[in-house]
Amino acid sequence: MTFVKTSYNRRSFLKVSTAAGGGILLGFSWLSSCTSEPAQAPGLTMPENWYDINGFLKIGENGVVTIMSPNPEIGQNVKTSMPMIVAEELDVDWEHVVVEQAGLDTENFTRQLAGGSQSIRQGWNSLRTAGATARYLLLAAAAQQWGVPVEELATEAGVIHHEKSGQSIGYGEVASAAAGMEVPSEVPLKDPSAFKIIGSSRKNVDAQKIVTGQPLFGLDVQREGMRIAMVAHPPAFNLELESFDAADALAMPGIEQVFAIDTAPEGVEQQWSDVNAFPKAVAIVGRSTWEVMQARKALKVTWKPTGQAESTGQHTAALAKLMEKPTALPQRKDGDPDKAFEGAAKIVERSYRAPFLAHNTMEPMNFFAHVQQDKAELEGPIQTPEFLRTTVAAVLGMEPAQVSIMMTRMGGGFGRRLYGQFATQAALISQQAGVPVKLVYTREDDMTQGTYRPGYLVTYRAALDESGNLIAVQVKGAGIHGSPVFANRFPAGAVDHYKAEDYSLDSNISTGAWRAPRSNFMAYAEQSFLDEVAEAAGKDPIDFRLSLFERAATDPVGENNDYDAERYAGVLKLVKEKSGWGKPAPGLHRGVSAYYCHNSYVAQVVDVEIKGGQPKVKKVWCAVDCGIVVNPDAARNQIEGGIVDGIGHAMYSALTFADGRPEQQNFDRYRLIRHAEAPEEIETFFVDNGIDPTGLGEPSLPPIQSALANALYQATGKRLYSQPFMSEAEVLG
Amino acid sequence: MAKFDLKINNQSYQVDVAPETPLLWVLREHAGLTGTKFGCGIGQCGVCTVHLNGTAMRSCSLPVSAVGTKAVTTIEGLSEKGDHPVQQAWLQHDVPQCGYCQAGQIMTAAALLAQNPTPSDEEINTAMNGNLCRCGTYTRIHAAVKTASSLG
Ligand code: FES
Ligand code: FES
Numbered sequence: 001m002t003f004v005k006t007s008y009n010r011r012s013f014l015k016v017s018t019a020a021g022g023g024i025l026l027g028f029s030w031l032s033s034c035t036s037e038p039a040q041a042p043g044l045t046m047p048e049n050w051y052d053i054n055g056f057l058k059i060g061e062n063g064v065v066t067i068m069s070p071n072p073e074i075g076q077n078v079k080t081s082m083p084m085i086v087a088e089e090l091d092v093d094w095e096h097v098v099v100e101q102a103g104l105d106t107e108n109f110t111r112q113l114a115g116g117s118q119s120i121r122q123g124w125n126s127l128r129t130a131g132a133t134a135r136y137l138l139l140a141a142a143a144q145q146w147g148v149p150v151e152e153l154a155t156e157a158g159v160i161h162h163e164k165s166g167q168s169i170g171y172g173e174v175a176s177a178a179a180g181m182e183v184p185s186e187v188p189l190k191d192p193s194a195f196k197i198i199g200s201s202r203k204n205v206d207a208q209k210i211v212t213g214q215p216l217f218g219l220d221v222q223r224e225g226m227r228i229a230m231v232a233h234p235p236a237f238n239l240e241l242e243s244f245d246a247a248d249a250l251a252m253p254g255i256e257q258v259f260a261i262d263t264a265p266e267g268v269e270q271q272w273s274d275v276n277a278f279p280k281a282v283a284i285v286g287r288s289t290w291e292v293m294q295a296r297k298a299l300k301v302t303w304k305p306t307g308q309a310e311s312t313g314q315h316t317a318a319l320a321k322l323m324e325k326p327t328a329l330p331q332r333k334d335g336d337p338d339k340a341f342e343g344a345a346k347i348v349e350r351s352y353r354a355p356f357l358a359h360n361t362m363e364p365m366n367f368f369a370h371v372q373q374d375k376a377e378l379e380g381p382i383q384t385p386e387f388l389r390t391t392v393a394a395v396l397g398m399e400p401a402q403v404s405i406m407m408t409r410m411g412g413g414f415g416r417r418l419y420g421q422f423a424t425q426a427a428l429i430s431q432q433a434g435v436p437v438k439l440v441y442t443r444e445d446d447m448t449q450g451t452y453r454p455g456y457l458v459t460y461r462a463a464l465d466e467s468g469n470l471i472a473v474q475v476k477g478a479g480i481h482g483s484p485v486f487a488n489r490f491p492a493g494a495v496d497h498y499k500a501e502d503y504s505l506d507s508n509i510s511t512g513a514w515r516a517p518r519s520n521f522m523a524y525a526e527q528s529f530l531d532e533v534a535e536a537a538g539k540d541p542i543d544f545r546l547s548l549f550e551r552a553a554t555d556p557v558g559e560n561n562d563y564d565a566e567r568y569a570g571v572l573k574l575v576k577e578k579s580g581w582g583k584p585a586p587g588l589h590r591g592v593s594a595y596y597c598h599n600s601y602v603a604q605v606v607d608v609e610i611k612g613g614q615p616k617v618k619k620v621w622c623a624v625d626c627g628i629v630v631n632p633d634a635a636r637n638q639i640e641g642g643i644v645d646g647i648g649h650a651m652y653s654a655l656t657f658a659d660g661r662p663e664q665q666n667f668d669r670y671r672l673i674r675h676a677e678a679p680e681e682i683e684t685f686f687v688d689n690g691i692d693p694t695g696l697g698e699p700s701l702p703p704i705q706s707a708l709a710n711a712l713y714q715a716t717g718k719r720l721y722s723q724p725f726m727s728e729a730e731v732l733g
Numbered sequence: 734m735a736k737f738d739l740k741i742n743n744q745s746y747q748v749d750v751a752p753e754t755p756l757l758w759v760l761r762e763h764a765g766l767t768g769t770k771f772g773c774g775i776g777q778c779g780v781c782t783v784h785l786n787g788t789a790m791r792s793c794s795l796p797v798s799a800v801g802t803k804a805v806t807t808i809e810g811l812s813e814k815g816d817h818p819v820q821q822a823w824l825q826h827d828v829p830q831c832g833y834c835q836a837g838q839i840m841t842a843a844a845l846l847a848q849n850p851t852p853s854d855e856e857i858n859t860a861m862n863g864n865l866c867r868c869g870t871y872t873r874i875h876a877a878v879k880t881a882s883s884l885g
Contacts, residue, residue, distance in 0.1 A: 075832065201827075203827050207824050207829060207832075208815060210829045210835050211808075211823045212809065213767070213769070216832065220767040222765070222767070228762075288750075289771075290751070290755065290758040290762075360867055361833075361867060409832065411770070412867050413831075443774060641868045644869025644871055644872070666774075667778055667865065668777055674862045674871075675861040675874065676858035676859070676861075678869070678872055682872055
């Protein structure tokens with residue numbers, strides 16, 4: 001058992017006042033905005049009164065517990081796993097828990113953000129402390145009631161026991177008293193070996209609602225008097241709004257207002273989360289989505305050029321040209337790489353490239369906003385509600401405290417909903433139109449608005465000595481709006497001579513974080529390259545990598561190596577064992593890869609079959625070290641999703657440009673992986689090491705692309721240097 | 734504008750909309766049934782799948798005027814208690830991640846199994862291939878269809 005300091009002050013902890021009859025009145029805005037329904041436990045009886053124990057939970061007189069899920073849910077399952085952590089320390093029966101999504105509430109919660117696979121890692125301590133503190137308050141209330149020292153009390157599944165006197169009492173019966181107890185300065189935390197809920201698989205708390213089609217998503221929001229809004233943004237990245245003629249649109253049925261909006265007005269500072277290509281757009285407001293869609297087609301807009309109309313061909317040439325010149329200052333340099341290459345017995349040099357990608361969350365962008373004189377109420381899918389509130393307040397000319405934001409379940413995020421310009425648009429439209437609105441994007445709106453994963457180019461060079469030892473590595477990478485290279489990642493630290501260089505190309509096309517930013521490309525390049533270097537050195541690809549990790553663990557080169565070589569080697573050894581590495585079954589071809597990002601380690605082995613000219617992944621073995629696994633089956637689901645996502649985008653997806661316009665605007669031209677193309681089987685193995693948990697939403701995606709590329713090389717004898725692996729001609733039509 | 738009498742989930746609805754309005758938007762905004770989702774609007778993703786006399790259809794590409802007297806079933810009406818074998822199998826496999834595509838997946842799977850109660854892997858692949866899942870839950874969907882087939 002360990003003790004942690006609590007960091008609550010009474011004010012942020014409890015906003016309650018005693019109601020007539022001794023009950024507790026609850027003061028949180030989210031309590032009125034979310035109705036409590038035991039979705040995950042349909043048979044549960046709801047209590048008559050809730051007692052607010054702290055911002056994270058309330059307990060009913062019958063012992064039913066409501067736990068708030070503070071972070072945005074984008075499909076990474078934090079709405080289940082975060083409350084599980086609270087319930088563990090509170091020591092309640094999971095069957096008696098109801099989960100509610102919290103709104104943005106910076107007084108009670110920290111980092112209400114979905115991004116970087118950090119929800120569990122960064123929430124771990126505060127969630128445990130919240131549960132443990134509430135448990136302590138319940139104990140203190142029982143101790144007072146019985147007149148015994150609190151140290152003599154124990155809990156089990158929502159019941160407090162006093163062994164000496166043989167007394168027991170349920171949490172619900174002391175909840176009212178607990179709500180008024182003094183918060184201790186420190187509370188004990190469970191030893192991980194005593195965990196009962198953490199580490200056991202619990203079903204998605206929204207699953208029943210999802211499979212029966214209950215409203216959960218932003219697009220499902222319906223309010224009294226609500227209108228539908230859409231925007232018309234420029235069709236190309238070098239254009240901006242000049243003027244518009246709304247007469248025809250306004251004459252169409254159901255159309256009420258048409259006006260221009262600007263999400264970046266003068267004097268309002270833009271934050272990173274406001275990235276967008278088109279601050280100025282035309283808004284159309286009407287009574288139904290279909291009518292507004294039709295009216296938008298009738299709208300006449302004049303766009304004026306503001307810069308160069310870019311194309312994919314230009315980007316490709318410009319990135320290559322950029323990298324011809326050495327950088328003045330490498331990002332990292334160990335030893336004397338130039339000299340090492342001069343004296344090398346063998347040099348391998350390869351370049352890898354990848355196209356722009358769109359996020360394509362299945363639920364298109366949308367947001368509800370109701371802006372009134374003195375307050376703004378927003379509701380919808382957003383990964384960064386706190387940043388959004390700052391921006392919305394600024395553009396509306398309000399104080400942040402006047403803006404409330406409720407998060408809905410999100411139909412996917414993948415980084416897209418880190419950038420909340422669409423929600424700012426909704427707020428501006430509501431303010432100007434004077435009505436509550438739901439802004440809706442079509443697929444085309446979203447696929448043409450920017451914040452893409454940028455196109456990349458990277459070149460790796462390796463020098464080998466006579467006995468096939470890796471003596472030097474150089475990596476240089478170029479990307480649009482920034483280099484993809486992580487200078488301190490593997491194989492930095494494992495080779496004597498090393499150099500990393502960065503190049504960046506400007507563009508009027510906006511880019512943003514896309515699931516496992518930069519790693520989603522670098523893992524493909526790095527791990528495909530090392531596979532080729534191992535072959536050139538005449539070594540087994542796994543043994544080759546293991547010898548490098550051995551070097552990095554025992555005698556690391558340089559400083560700031562951004563990985564733990566032993567944990568890295570650990571997942572590789574585990575996947576080697578589980579897959580029975582060596583020769584695959586007849587007709588199958590095998591590849592391996594390992595990567596570390598978002599604080600977690602993943603190694604994968606893939607078996608591929610070629611059938612009728614099309615590759616089919618038969619099986620993926622995946623070893624993961626993410627520390628303690630909170631919800632194993634849901635964690636496996638995340639891993640599987642990342643693998644399918646990685647295979648899909650590496651194989652099929654690309655966004656290309658001509659004349660400043662995206663050439664793919666919907667799923668007829670933009671290829672996503674489909675059911676029949678997914679792996680037949682994925683088996684995931686977690687390293688059991690008791691280390692505090694780290695991220696899972698992203699780490700399985702990056703390595704799979706190179707595991708697949710390496711397997712396809714075994715099948716065809718051809719290395720794959722450019723994504724997507726399947727060209728358009730092969731997959732379309 | 735024109736009036737249409739629709740039979741949705743065994744209930745009668747009368748709506749007054751332009752005849753070319755896709756059934757999807759009539760369901761979502763006129764009948765208040767938001768379980769059927771919007772993903773692409775061009776018949777490419779399957780999140781808008783409903784049954785028309787038991788056959789899976791893309792409601793985004795079906796004008797309301799083409800529905801006529803055919804019975805429309807949406808995810809809300811697939812079963813009374815949310816316990817259709819496909820729904821049960823989906824819960825058992827804890828299929829959803831974000832969940833947005835799943836109503837469409839379930840409707841496609843339910844139509845498949847109604848027609849072919851014991852589909853082969855190939856037949857599942859073919860039937861489910863029009864339903865995109867951006868979260869990549871395909872392997873679970875595949876397993877859940879097989880489970881549903883054994884439950885049904
Ligand atoms: S919304 Fe109908 S198929 Fe995509
Ligand atoms: S579960 Fe997210 S799109 Fe399928």
